[in-house]
Each structure stands twice: as structure tokens, then as C-alpha cells.
Amino acid sequence: MSDSDWRQALREKGYRLTPQRELILAAVDELGHATPDEVLARVQQQASTINASTVYRTLEVLEELGLVRHAHLSDRAPTYHSTRGHVHFHLVCRRCHKVVSVDAEEAAPFVESLATRHAFSPDLGHLTVFGECHDCEGKS
Structure with a gap:
């Protein structure tokens, strides 16, 4: 806009x-x-x-x-x-707190599955997936 x-x-x-x-x-x-x-x-x-x-x-x-x-x-x-940039969702590392913005197109198979199997359309702009980044994975 x-x-x-x-x-x-x-x-x-x-x-x-x-x-x-x-x-x-x-x-x-x-x-x-x-x-x-x-x-x-x-x-x-x-x-x-x-x-x-x-x-x-x-x-x-x-x-x-x-x-x-x-x-x-x-x-x-x-x-x-x-919202002037691309539509995206977020990946957040629970250890280092790094935030990665991921283009919504990467979730297309997931979005399609939700529509087909559950008649549901997600709002990806509010989606945040928590986990561990590759750098932190497996560190104790």
C-alpha cells in the first residue's frame, strides 16, 4: 500500500x-x-x-x-x-530467539491440506512456529 x-x-x-x-x-x-x-x-x-x-x-x-x-x-x-511487505509467517528459535520471516508461499501445501481436509483457511500473518534453529538444535 x-x-x-x-x-x-x-x-x-x-x-x-x-x-x-x-x-x-x-x-x-x-x-x-x-x-x-x-x-x-x-x-x-x-x-x-x-x-x-x-x-x-x-x-x-x-x-x-x-x-x-x-x-x-x-x-x-x-x-x-x-503489511506493505510480503505476506509471511515466523519461525522463532526457543534457544537463541532468532526470528525468521518465511514467505507465505512456502506454506502452500499446508494451507491446501487445511482447506481440503478441514474446510479451513489460515491467517498466515499471525502464524508463529516455535522450535530450534539448526545452530541450536541438539545443544544442551
């Missing part, structure tokens, strides 16, 4: 385009995957008056508009990422 598209989406849903919303969306884009606290830290570098509740409310609005998504990559707060 281009900058003008998301600005138009905000206006069509009755939301004002505010500098805070622009800063928060830009922070999510720049950080790649970020918790609300990480987004807050980034935007406060440019606008120290933005507080945590503004960040949380804005992330909810941006998610409602389809501009960001969240996934649970740990037992901490949800992690947000922009």
Missing part, C-alpha cells in the same frame, strides 16, 4: 491523519518487527510528547485498517510489522 493509499484509508474510515500516526507507522516500517514499547522508544526520539497509550491505540487503528499486523513471537507483548 502506498503512502497516499494508507492516508486515504484513514480518511475513509473517519480517522484524521495526525503526525503521531505517521510517526508510528514509519517506526513500524523502519523496525521491521517491533513491540509497542520498541515503537514508543523510536517515536519518542522524534516526538517526546507521544505516550504509550497513544502508541497502543494507534497500533490498534493501523491494524484495523490493515496497515500493520501483529504476531506473538514471544511471551511478551505482541510484535507488529507492516
Whole structure:
């Protein structure tokens, strides 16, 4: 979605385009995957008056508009990422906490099986698979 598209989406849903919303969306884009606290830290570098509740409310609005998504990559707060990139799911190593973004196409056989066998269509953008990466596998 281009900058003008998301600005138009905000206006069509009755939301004002505010500098805070622009800063928060830009922070999510720049950080790649970020918790609300990480987004807050980034935007406060440019606008120290933005507080945590503004960040949380804005992330909810941006998610409602389809501009960001969240996934649970740990037992901490949800992690947000922009939808402007490719649709992907996440692999998270339980040992080293490395996060790998995997293109949704790699899950095509799994998605097809779910559709055929269970009449179900998964939302891959929220999918997180926990396990161990090759570097950590078998380490005690």
C-alpha cells in the first residue's frame, strides 16, 4: 500500500491523519518487527510528547485498517510489522530467539491440506512456529 493509499484509508474510515500516526507507522516500517514499547522508544526520539497509550491505540487503528499486523513471537507483548511487505509467517528459535520471516508461499501445501481436509483457511500473518534453529538444535 502506498503512502497516499494508507492516508486515504484513514480518511475513509473517519480517522484524521495526525503526525503521531505517521510517526508510528514509519517506526513500524523502519523496525521491521517491533513491540509497542520498541515503537514508543523510536517515536519518542522524534516526538517526546507521544505516550504509550497513544502508541497502543494507534497500533490498534493501523491494524484495523490493515496497515500493520501483529504476531506473538514471544511471551511478551505482541510484535507488529507492516503489511506493505510480503505476506509471511515466523519461525522463532526457543534457544537463541532468532526470528525468521518465511514467505507465505512456502506454506502452500499446508494451507491446501487445511482447506481440503478441514474446510479451513489460515491467517498466515499471525502464524508463529516455535522450535530450534539448526545452530541450536541438539545443544544442551
